[in-house]
Amino acid sequence: MADVAKYAGVSRTAVSFVLSNRENANVSQETKHRILEAVQTLGYRPNAGARALASKRSDWYGIVTEIVTAPFAVDIIKGAQDQAWLSRRFLLIAPSDQADAVGPNQGMEDAAFEKLLEQRVEGLLYAATFHRAVHVPKSANEVPTVLINCFDADGKLPSIVPDERAGGRVAVERLLQAGHSRIGVINLDPNIPAAIGRLEGCREALAGAGLELDPDLVVPGYATADGGYEAACEILDKFPAGAGRPTALFCLNDRMAMGAYDAIKERGLAIPQDIAVIGFDNQELIAAYLRPKLTTVALPFEEMGALGVQTLASLTAGQPITAHQQMVDCPLLERYSV
Structure with a gap:
């Protein structure tokens, strides 16, 4: 920031105001233009980690999923990502191990949650391969968490499931x-x-x-x-x-x-x-x-992903949610076998 201020011939405070989009800052359009031009020329990027520590907001949601290689993965992630983008949020995706008859690899799943929390995500999504009860790590309770295509076996976390x-x-x-x-x-x-x-x-x-x-x-x-x-x-x-x-x-x-x-x-x-x-x-x-x-x-995977992010956005904003478990319609697709 000191380099940007020197290049633009302004104070570091002015640079801070412009880069944080502070609405009540008394910075002229001409000064703002010089600062943004300096940022572009010098290739300056804000330190997202430092900003997240200071503001306690990162603009990131984390999604832990065992389905990154499953046929439905692209739909559930696309639905979540598109909805997140509407409010200028981004998704960090952490894969856990594919579930089997016993369940997912718990060590890998715990590590996925921990890594996302280390990135100061504002909230977490957990998406399962198939509709079932799940046990999530206790660390999931540190931030708002929503389950997709599964539900909390302990009945504590909100979930989005197909009807x-x-x-x-x-x-x-x-x-x-x-x-x-x-x-x-x-x-x-x-x-x-x-x-x-x-x-x-x-x-x-x-x-x-x-x-x-x-x-x-x-x-x-x-x-x-x-x-x-x-x-x-x-x-x-x-x-x-x-x-x-x-x-x-x-x-x-x-x-x-x-x-x-x-x-x-x-x-x-x-x-x-x-x-x-x-x-x-x-x-x-x-x-x-x-x-x-x-x-x-x-199965409405894209819709469930979007609704999961909507629910998470309400929780992170401190707003109440209307239902602990929300069910999404499964539409009939006509082809030629009936």
């Missing part, structure tokens, strides 16, 4: 509208929130039409294409043609729908003429490139 129940309902309502009343369901792991919510929505849609879900038509595929194939084989082979065989399959994710396509075609059946298929997630590398293209329900 799984409404998504399941809209999928089955679409099948009912197309004239299907005998609907098979290829489930995820039955114990996870997505499976529970989507199946509840399925039952609600059927009940609205005066129907019940036949338990013999519900088979878990555990989220994989192979699992979807095996589950579809089991459902289709359980009932001879015209004797209770379902005319539609609701696959609770697109990978299982991909497997179901193979099982259906192996039996000489055509989609959607003989049997309709609807998926969930909208994994575009699958849904848009199956033949016929897959009608599916989209």
Whole structure:
């Protein structure tokens, strides 16, 4: 700053006022122009670390996520980043280890939170690969923190999650509208929130039409294409043609729908003429490139990322939030499989 002041022929105080955009500073436009010209010529940049220490504001939000290499990562990060930019905030992204059956690498996750806090972020986002309860490090309580696509197992932190129940309902309502009343369901792991919510929505849609879900038509595929194939084989082979065989399959994710396509075609059946298929997630590398293209329900990752930042902005500004857990609609995307 001393170099800038000397080059521009002004005081360091004037430089400070201009660079901090102080509104009530008595600095003429001509002086301001000289200072900004000096900054440009000398290549001066403010010390963000020092500024954050002094003001206790950094203009940074941190996001810890295990999904940086997952198909949905770009959407959730894009939604958060675009929303942050509207208020001139920036995202620092710290990857944690990919979750498995046991959970994420806790040591790596703890380190991710610590590194972001060392950068004086104003708030934190935590985004999960799939909808589930999570335990976040205690250090997350040092700044406002919002969870995305997951919820706090201890019930303390606000969260943004997909409305799984409404998504399941809209999928089955679409099948009912197309004239299907005998609907098979290829489930995820039955114990996870997505499976529970989507199946509840399925039952609600059927009940609205005066129907019940036949338990013999519900088979878990555990989220994989192979699992979807095996589950579809089991459902289709359980009932001879015209004797209770379902005319539609609701696959609770697109990978299982991909497997179901193979099982259906192996039996000489055509989609959607003989049997309709609807998926969930909208994994575009699958849904848009199956033949016929897959009608599916989209997980709203971009919207959840944006809403997470909106919620975080309210918290960091000391404003109350309207709901501890906010659910985001899962829209139906029409293609050609129904």
